[in-house]
Amino acid sequence: MEQKDKLDKSRVIFLVIGLSIIFLALILRIYYLQFIRGEELLSGALKQRGRQVLTSPMRGTIYDRKKRPLTNYEKVPTLLVPKKELLADKELFDMVKEGTSLTHREFTSRLNSNEGLLTLPMDEDFTLEGDRKNIFLIDIVNRYSKDNLLSHVIGYINKSDNRGESGIEKVFDEFLNIQGLDSFIVEYDKSRQIILGGSYLVNHANEPNNPSGVQLTIDKEIQELVEEIMDRRGHKGSVIVAEVETGDILAMVSRPNFDQDRIEDQLKDENMALFNRAIQVTYPPGSIFKIVVLLTALEEEPAAIKEEYYCKGFEEINGIITKCNGYHGNISLEEGFAESCNSVFIQLTKELGPKKVIRMARKLGLEERVNIGLLGEKPGNLPKDNELLGAAVGNVALGQGKIEVTPLQITRLMMTVVNKGIYKPLAIIRGITNQEGQLLKEYNREDEGRIISEEASLEILKMLRQVVLSGTGKNMDLEDLGGAGGKTGSAEGVLRGQEVIHGWFSGYFPHNKPKYVITVAIEDAESGSETAAPIFEEIAKAIVEIDY
Structure with missing residues (x-):
């Protein structure tokens, strides 16, 4: 009898252990499917029954010194429209063609693609007229601003693998390359028709304290005003604005600028637009x-x-x-x-x-x-x-x-x-x-x-x-700002085989208690005093307007 009780106890123990192993295996399997392969399986399922459109970039945000975003902040109205429906409806076609921000060549290229559901960026004031149940107008957050602010510092990514190729994007790629950001799901039925009511937003929240962003010393407002001044004057060259007390670089501008979303257009550019002239050109x-x-x-x-x-x-x-x-x-x-x-x-x-x-x-x-x-x-x-x-x-x-x-x-x-x-x-x-x-x-x-x-x-x-x-x-008028000091430079150089003059001005203001240092270097200039110094003056005056 005692031996039988021991045998029963052993069977119970083995049964509990066996069930525990099976239960643990199921938990591990669920964890693996949901957390390890979740994104992959979702993507595979969507290929069978729908389309996933990312509404925010799969990259962490780059911030300025005041935690203002330098990436991931500009929303673009985007139309999701079935290509068959677009081509079959002339009124719709004309409305979309008129309202898209794409060029004629880009629009035609989208129409000739193999995509059944077209994703078309639209003008900011575009509105979808009429009862269009299979068409969606959503906001997609762009990685970069339309003006390509701070492009030479931020850099750009390889869109095929979402990896940083230059600038901060490359230096901090391991932190910025995050997965599972927000997306818009459009579901199809077996005949590949959009299911009414089967479209929805999916929000993926990352662990809030995971490292996923980068903060710079750049002051977005100062960066914007320096870029605006350089663009208006139309010179090739660079400007650096630094804070005397801290050593923080508040602005770094290189011109000509480049489009961070169209890098292929810049690769053969003889103006070397991809080079950051503040650090990569001597x-x-x-x-x-x-x-x-x-x-x-x-x-x-x-x-x-x-x-x-x-x-x-x-x-x-x-x-x-x-x-x-x-x-x-x-x-x-x-x-x-x-x-x-x-x-x-x-x-x-x-x-x-x-x-x-x-x-x-x-x-x-x-x-x-x-x-x-x-x-x-x-x-x-x-x-x-x-x-x-x-x-x-x-x-x-x-x-x-x-x-x-x-x-x-x-x-x-x-x-x-x-x-x-x-x-x-x-x-x-x-x-x-x-x-x-x-x-x-x-x-x-x-x-x-x-x-x-x-x-x-x-x-x-x-x-x-x-x-x-x-x-x-002496032609600068900066006494109302507390005065300034600096040095001009006009240097003979060679640019694309031609002898040119490069113009410099590097200086500080205000004079009695210096707060900012600004360096301006302009290629193919008349002289430092005629080309670079006026830019220093304009930047200094603009900074004072927002600083006091």
Whole structure:
């Protein structure tokens, strides 16, 4: 009897264990089907009985410094219409053709596709007239704005696999490439007719605290106004706006712009629209490099500075004549800097020796990448060894020849001077966020550090102020803003095989308590004072209007 009880107990235990294993297997199977393969199975089912149209991008949002979205915020009215019904109804066809935002070629291409249900972007004021039960007008959220705001920083994706191809999209692809966003389902019956009442929205909520977004230091409002100014003026080049106190980059604009949704159109563009000219193109800095010459003298050899120089309108070095922008006669160093006198700085560079000047340029970071987290940044180029001999002294004095820098490097130089000799790391990435824009992890920055003495910086700031008051930047009217300081530059360069002049202006405002540094670099310009400086002035005035 006792043995039989033990046998019954064993059977019960085995039965419970067996049922538990079966139950656990069912739970695991359900979990696998729902959470692991859910999206795949839904997609497969829809292929059999309907169509899924994503109403929001399958990418996390990129935010500005104030948590304003820079992606995923523009809604486009979109018409879902069966192609057969569209082609069979002339009134409907004419209404849709008139109301779509597609070009004639794009509209025709959609009609010739194999899609039974067409997805057509419409004009903002489009309304669907009449009783159209099988046709749907829904809002689809675009990944990018119609103006392609901040395109060179944000980058773009490969639509075939939803992967980031450039910019922030590529750098943070593992966080931004999220799955299961909102979609609109259109169901069909067995004869492929749309089922009335069988269409509905599906909302997929991601875990709210999962990292799925990126916050930048960009100020959307400042970025918009700088882009508007550059577009209106029609120049090729770039602009960087940085905050003096923090090192945050508030705007980074490169022109020409490109369409983030039509990358294939840009691949053979000779204007290099896909290049971020703020970080991926180097230029000779021209007279902005005179800041480096001055710092070399102030920091390393103050005795080389004369009380007065003499400009005869040109300088001759080893038989090579370099002209000045005028005949200045007797002129002080401060006046020579304000007037951008080539003779003064060639004479000073001869006294210092070009090797010392280049050593200072390296100390200021003009040969290395700034490393703000964007891909493709180019380092600067500085002459070495034999490239510093003979007539090369003229190129070193004037920021020409083998000397090439990015606008971002010039911004760092100006920031160091304005911060009284302290290197304050520039940044464009604030960190990783959740889907609500809450910051989860800050992006690492380099440490601050003194590069040049406060005394030398203050002396440079005085001279930068004189450029705007009485020198090559005197046509700017910024005194109502608290004044400004800066340096123009006009550099000879080669663009697509043609010799051109690149125009620079890098400066700060207000003068007494600098808040912003702005660098403007314009390709194929008349000069820095005639092309770049007016852009600096307009941007500064526009920023003040929204900042105060």
